[in-house]
Amino acid sequence: MHLSAILLHLTGATMLLLFAVHMVRTGMENAYGGSLRSMLGAARQGHCKAAAGGTAMAIVLQSSTAVAMLACGFAANGILGVSTGLALLLGADLGSALVVRVLSFDLGWLVPVCLLVGGVLHLKFSARKAREIGRMVLGVGFVLLSLRLIGTATAPLRDGAMLPSIANYLAEDYVTAFLVGALFTWLVHSSVAAILMVATFAGQGLVPLEAAVPLVLGANLGGGLIAFWLSRGMPPAAQRIPVGNLLFRAIASCAALALVETTALPIAALGYGPAGALVNVHVLFNAVLVLAGLPFITVMTRLTGRLLPAVEASTSDDPSQNRVTALDRSVIATPRLALASATRELLRMGEFVEVMVRPVMDLLRAGDSAEIGRVRDIDNAVNQAHTDIKLYLAEVNRGIMTTEEAARSIELTNFAINLEHAGDIVAKNLLVLAEERREKNCRFSSEGWAELIELHTQVVENMHLSLNVLISQDLPSARQLVLEKEKMREMARHTHDRHLRRLQSGTPESIETSGMHIEIARGLKEINSLLVTVAYPILTRSGDLLASRLANPNHS
Structure with a gap:
């Protein structure tokens, strides 16, 4: 197969993966948006409960970014505090990692089941909630199908010389691999999709663990960049949450990268095969980040408050003062x-x-x-x-x-x-x-x-x-x-x-x-x-x- 045909198949499979993740998130928001907002509001009862709530929300939405934007909206309205929002996002990142863990299993048998059940619900039922549940089930089926297509599309690359050469270079230059992982995740706006792709490449033998681990750590940094980028036009009270989360992830991912590259950690022993080990590294990283980050929530809250000071009262978030009328x-x-x-x-x-x-x-x-x-x-x-x-x-x-x-x-x-x-x-x-x-x-x-x-x-x-x-x-x-x-x-x-x-x-x-x-x-x-x-x-x-x-x- 020519390289152009391989790239075409790979690009199509990648877009299907991104579309599928979006389908699941959209279906969940449309069917249970009110419940999710109530769950987010209930998370204000403490940092540990907020982290647990963020984990649950990210699992059902298959996106920590979606949780981050909900939290920003609540913070912009003065309903959610920065410290609670930071705890919520730490938990959401762990929930997103658990989603990757589940989707990385061999669930090929589930593809036709999801497509059949989801298609019937979405196309044959008139009730809005049933149609949105069908959209979610279809999305899960498309995610699993896209991963199979990525594996099929990249199989011929194992016999070529280009990708192994790039992979070997990234294995030797872990800083570049780290930055590539962060940039790619930000470009596709989905850490779940990015890490699933890296795990698929590792499982195909296209990317060695020496390069894949820095890519995954970079993807964790890129996941924080997405919410930071999407919230850049929001009030300071809303921006502090993704900024604080980005700082947490930057410090943790850089520390983990230094640890991996300076010590001989038995990464391969963390799972059955390179793909399983890689996904487990991702889950372990986010679990440790939650445990290590929660005690420093107050410190990070003060830091983000200094980096993004509140606006003066004359430019407050009161809609009656700041809104621009649409009446032309x-x-x-x-x-x-x-x-x-x-x-x-x-x-x-x-x-x-x-x-x-x-x-x-x-x-x-x-x-x-x-x-x-x-x-x-x-x-x-x-x-x-x-x-x-x-x-x-x-x-x-x-x-x-x-x-x-x-x-x-x-x-x-x-x-x-x-x-x-x-x-x-x-x-x-x-x-x-x-x-x-x-x-x-x-x-x-x-x-x-x-x-x-x-x-x-x-x-x-x-x-x-x-x-x-x-x-x-x-x-x-x-x-x-x-x-x-x-x-x-x-x-x-x-x-x-x-x-x-x-x-x-x-x-x-x-x-x-x-x-x-x-x-x-x-x-x-x-x-x-x-x-x-x-x-x-x-x-x-x-x-x-x-x-x-x-x-x-x-x-x-």
């Missing part, structure tokens, strides 16, 4: 462009509401006055956006518009009103309950709290779907959103009935928080109902929405 007054005379501008601003308004809704359960559980106040202040940005959008659309309506454009303007105005109401429910109801719970120091029953968490998770997931419907105007997504409202109604009825049964049985926590439990459930249900309204105009136009829920609306 230069296109008011062109309704089509003006409506697009209003839609973008409405999306920003929805994102503000999401920032308010997302931490509600954390604030109800253990929020202090400062945290509650920060979230309540965001309601000012929501109210301002609501006013700006209404006035902007009113001015657009004074011009000449088609019937469709006029209808769209009304839809956008109505949804802006509903989003403003959702923000008020958080600020004037749920946050008031959070303050009341903190002052009285009362506790929810474990069963009741789990039910409220489930309701909140559903609301956050539906919020993402509603904002997607706002932009895409997609009919299947609109149908799914209304179906999710029915699911939410059943969940609210279920938690109400179970709560009453707990009151009848005399559960002390349920009696203590009875009014709060009912109010929280009602507030979350009402927020969800307001979000679903974005789907009604789409379903009305398609004829999928009934004019009345009555069995016989004309009966007198």
Whole structure:
């Protein structure tokens, strides 16, 4: 086989691997995004729990970078501290390494199973969660398939002279191998994919362990570079987490490289074959980094604080102060462009509401006055956006518009009103309950709290779907959103009935928080109902929405 054909096959297999890792991560975020955010919020209970939570999240997302970006988002909103975020990322890196360990096993038999099951779920089921689970299963199958294709594509290179020469050079120049591993990982934006490829090369006998170990250590440094690069435009509070993690990984990988090159460590004895030994080195490195890094979290927090000092109050993260409006007054005379501008601003308004809704359960559980106040202040940005959008659309309506454009303007105005109401429910109801719970120091029953968490998770997931419907105007997504409202109604009825049964049985926590439990459930249900309204105009136009829920609306 010619070299060009080998490179073509290898490049295609590599892109399939990157695409497959992305599929798994996207499917998990779409299906369980709210649960992941709740898990991240719960990780604030201590460094060890944060590290454990980061490990679990990285395993399900197959990416420590995805965990890092979630943590940065929470830190930017003032909900997650730097020290907790650093512990979270140390655990996430270990979780990512465990994913590599699992995927490196000989799982060839699993490829057709994953492709069959994932394909059926993704293509034949209409429920959004089932389709996203199918996407994840397909992604796992593609990962395993791509690794087989990489092995097949590189097999002819064993008989050539070029790759062995490069591998031998890297084996002698471990610094270059280390830098190549870091650069390659940053370029492909996936440490999982990079290390799986290096392990595959080592298993094929194309790269000796003397070169593969520095490549893997460099890949660990490159994994830290990815999150650092992606967060470069975020506020300092968010950037400190990936910067601190990068410093941890730089110090640890350089120390490990020096240890490997100056001592005769029995690397080959760590596994069955070069590939297994290499993956075990990767897992061991990250496990040691967690144990060694956790005691120095406070020191690293102070260091990142000095490297990235907080901005002054006048340039704070308050959305009402820093946001740039999407309402373009230069296109008011062109309704089509003006409506697009209003839609973008409405999306920003929805994102503000999401920032308010997302931490509600954390604030109800253990929020202090400062945290509650920060979230309540965001309601000012929501109210301002609501006013700006209404006035902007009113001015657009004074011009000449088609019937469709006029209808769209009304839809956008109505949804802006509903989003403003959702923000008020958080600020004037749920946050008031959070303050009341903190002052009285009362506790929810474990069963009741789990039910409220489930309701909140559903609301956050539906919020993402509603904002997607706002932009895409997609009919299947609109149908799914209304179906999710029915699911939410059943969940609210279920938690109400179970709560009453707990009151009848005399559960002390349920009696203590009875009014709060009912109010929280009602507030979350009402927020969800307001979000679903974005789907009604789409379903009305398609004829999928009934004019009345009555069995016989004309009966007198």
